Amino acid sequence: MDLPKDFQSKMKELLHEEYEAFSKSYEEDKAQGLRINTLKVPVEDFLKITPFTLEKIPWVKEGFFYGTEDRPGKHPFHEAGLYYIQEPSAMAVGEMMDAQPGDKVLDLCAAPGGKTTHMAVGMQNKGFLLANEIHPLRAKILSQNIERMGITNAVVTNETPERLAQRFPSYFDRILVDAPCSGEGMFRKDPQACAEWSLENVAVCSSRQQDILEHASTMLRPGGRLVYSTCTFSPEENEGVISQFIQSNPYFEIEDIQVYEGFGKGRVDWIDDGHEQIGKTVRIWPHQVQGEGHYLAVLKKTDGEEVSKLKIAKVNTKPSQLKEFNQFTEETLMERPQGNFLLFGDQLYILPEEMLSLEKLKVVRPGWHLGTMKKNRFEPSHAMALSLNGSQVKKKWNLQPDSREIISYLKGESIQADGPKGWYLIEVGGFSIGWGKLSQSLLKNHFPKGLRWTGV
Template sequence: MQLPQLFLDKMKELLREEYEAFEASYDNEKAQGLRVNPLKISAEQLLRIAPFELIGVPWVPEGFYYGKEDRPGKHPYHEAGLFYIQEPSAMAVGALVDPQPGETVLDLCAAPGGKTTHLAGRMNGEGLLIANEPHPARAKILSQNIERLGIRNAVVTNEMPDKLADRFSAFFDRILVDAPCSGEGMFRKDPDACAEWSPEHVTMCASRQLDILESAARMLKPGGRLVYSTCTFSPEENEGTISRFVALHPEFVIEDAQAYEGFDQGRADWTSDAASGIGETLRLWPHRIRGEGHYAAVLRKTDGEEEPARRKYAKGLSDRKALKDYFAFAEETLVAKPSGEFTLFGDQLYILPAGMLSLDQLKIVRPGWHLGTLKKNRFEPSHALALSLKANEARNSLSLTADSPQTLAYLKGEALKVDGPKGWHLVDVDGFSLGWGKLADGTLKNHFPKGLRWTGG
């Protein structure tokens, strides 16, 4: 790998006696990892059924390394949302946020969704999770990953941070700012980040990061936790950004971030006017651990205005007659009927997460749990509904095994020859929901989304 010479010169000055080990790490194989989705399966269960070797990531109980020859992303269990492919160092960030069930949580720079889905798993379906991504195409990918993992309590927004701050003042218990950065820690994994690097880009990123933190500060409740992370080594974007932020916001204090073997401390000597507690922040280095480069800081808001007493909350549909086709579907197809505040986005039916503020004048990609489409005189269930259900929550199901030819045929979008009652069937692989099919006259019409279908042999 050809690394920028200015980058190497900078790292040599910073790391001194560790530089040779750091440079040599770029000749090593990159670490590959996946994180278990506890909304669907436990780590112990996955270890029993996974057809590839998994070795635990020391800093995250739900995280595992897999071998370079394995392809878990090409396995039916991936389509069923049993795990998320995630770089092992990045898993440390969600663990530092450590959201609790029932809390209000914001992932402010969320795409493609690795950290969002980690937070959702820790929340266990309880509370409100808002995942925001300013870039429209990336917000769509974020939404798709939330769907695949069967997450019910998330809203996906497509806004700039300052626009969200105007709506959600002092609203969240925990906020993650996984900030856009120069990507130095991902050079081994992402050659594009290496090609885009320059000292000017580092400076620009540091300025933008401070602006994002300003918006996050407005949205956090007094007493709330703010976790800041990057995938870069640059002191300007790490210790420098945090020190500048704390200097502007004395109501924030840096807290001790839990470290594991191989983790390094933030470096006060790498930035001017280092904030008190900067040594409690974390650096993850590729020559010290089995993972890429990361930085993380945990801050707490010790003072500030309380949550406003009067807010405008999102409202559900008052006219249940408009949903008669959905209720007929639910009665005929589902054992457990979804409940909550129903809302329509065009002809798309969702259930709003409890406690969500008004959606008015916000760019919303996913306003909650997507149930399906209201069509003329009928309701068609969504892929999101299928993936959020357990196999025993549908009245009719088609149970397949991971190595069955029928499973491959289903994932390729083919119709299946099946005996059973007419109507909607939930297709599952080894007991984990995979999608919908509609049975008539011995043929199951395939409703696995066209954009997700497998190609090839």
């Protein structure tokens, strides 16, 4: 791989005798991983049905390497949200967050959603998960991935860190800053990152990271956890950012991180005026583990001001507006979903508990998307299908993962079927994958057009 000359010189100066091994790692195939979504299937159950060759990733409970011959992105189980394809080193970040049920969690730079969905698994759909992405198109991709994984307690916003900080002072229990960076750790995975790299961009990223981290810190409650991560090797973006932040924010300290075989320590000798606790941060190197380059620091807020009065989100939905939805649930579901209903235009959502007002913020997804209120009827959303299982519906239609029928369904084709008319939860191997509506022996396809398979 043709690495930038300035990058090679910089890494030689940092690594000395280790540089040769580091450089040779770029001649090897990148490691590929997937993380099992235990919101839908326990790890042991997935391992019994998986068609892939899997090997455990040591640093994440639900993570596995998959073989070069496998194509998990082209399997129906992917569309059913049974796993998330994610770079193995990146999985360490979500694991370090250690999100718990009932937590209030912020993923400040969240797209495409690997770390967001990892934290959601720990939360078990309980609590409030705010996933933010400043770039509009990437925010939509983030929202789609949250939907696919069956997450019901997440809100997606398209905002700046500064505007969120004004709305959520000292609010979150856990915050992730997976900071935009120069991407040096992704050169093997993403050649475009290599082509765009420069020493000047490293300096720009470092300044931006400091700004993002400062805004994030104001949103963390006293006693809360903040995880900072990058996918770059530059000390200016890693140890330098954390050292400067700790020295200017006395209410924060660096926490110890569980170190796995092959993980390295942060290097205080690579920066000027480095903080003495920098050795508690972690570096992941591609020549030492099966994964790309990453840096992690876990920070704890030891003190600060508690904020007690915050504006709670208002619910504008009247019971009379839910008539068609109630009829749908009576005909289709075993139990009616409960929660704070919100009509967002003609779209019906249930808000996460403890969600604050999102008034005047750019909101992509204000909660669990249930469906569309149409004239005299309710049409359920794809998100609703993917968050249900067969025991929660009155009618379902199961297709086998290796069948011609499931490929036809994913391509948008209808299915010949006999049975009571109405909405059916379509399953693949017993796992929900979408909706179908049966009428006159034809199960009409409601798999979203934008997600349909082509060329299969």
